[in-house]
């Protein structure tokens with residue numbers, strides 16, 4: 484049975500010794516490591532009760548980022564792999580305190596782009612997030628500059644954007660708990676983590692590309708929401724709610740806009756980590772909504788508690804140069820998806836409203852609308 488009793492002053496000291504930087508954990512750090520593991524289990528089980536959708540992953544290594552040389556142990560929460568190269572919510576212990584909040588590495592290029600776009604479009608909304616956190620502990624930190632969102636001005640944000648871009652600076656937004664007695668107690672630490680995570684989660688979604696950054700409903704959804712194939716289902720369910728709120732006209736506009744973009748740009752190749760193509764989750768979610776989650780071949784709908792249960796299939800496979808556009812995508816049930824993938828059913832031709840398929844040696848035409 485794991486239990487977390489809190490941190491001791493010596494736990495912070497374990498990170499202060501410059502000589503052991505970047506070495507495997509020494510004895511003192513192993514103690515902290517065990518504590519973080521126990522805290523992690525406790526936090527995850529409490530987060531689960533609130534319905535929080537992310538689970539933590541302990542970081543086993545010290546960071547020796549070129550500019551920061553940060554030493555600590557932390558737990559990262561993110562949808563995306565590899566978890567250390569993306570936007571993450573995390574908490575961790577360092578030599579002078581305990582951090583809870585959002586971290587974004589400068590070389591997480593897509594996520595940094597999302598962050599900058601959001602700050603440019605919604606500076607006040609961005610700062611509002613900080614105002615919901617503990618006013619005595621909150622800060623936005625980048626490249627060793629720090630600003631309190633309560634007093635930040637537009638020029639602070641301009642400086643932030645410029646610096647993050649120019650220096651690929653590490654970005655943090657959250658609460659810093661100095662090594663006071665208060666933070667050392669487990670009964671305090673866990674609710675603090677949950678409160679900060681719940682407050683900053685919408686921002687995490689925006690930075691991660693899972694939520695749009697702009698203002699108009701369509702602009703919001705038109706944001707690039709490409710994810711590795713493996714993450715498609717999870718991402719789509721994040722987007723589905725927004726898609727459902729669009730009018731029919733707006734949904735068509737969204738599909739047309741994403742089509743145009745994807746046609747021009749093609750499909751991004753394999754991501755290193757997962758050997759999967761990046762897919763446009765927004766387009767997929769919008770097409771499923773358009774066709775009421777119904778298989779375009781057999782017209783079956785599987786309603787499940789979580790919402791939809793259908794797939795999107797590329798007629799010309801992405802790996803063979805097929806585009807991620809609506810004319811190359813069919814909404815299909817899992818059965819037909821498999822039959823199409825295995826070429827037991829062949830698509831002969833497709834127009835806007837009709838598709839011709841070869842099935843059991845026979846050709847037949849199906850209305851798509």
Ligand SMILES: [Zn+2]
Pocket residue numbers: 778779780781782783815816817818819
């Ligand atoms: Zn079907």
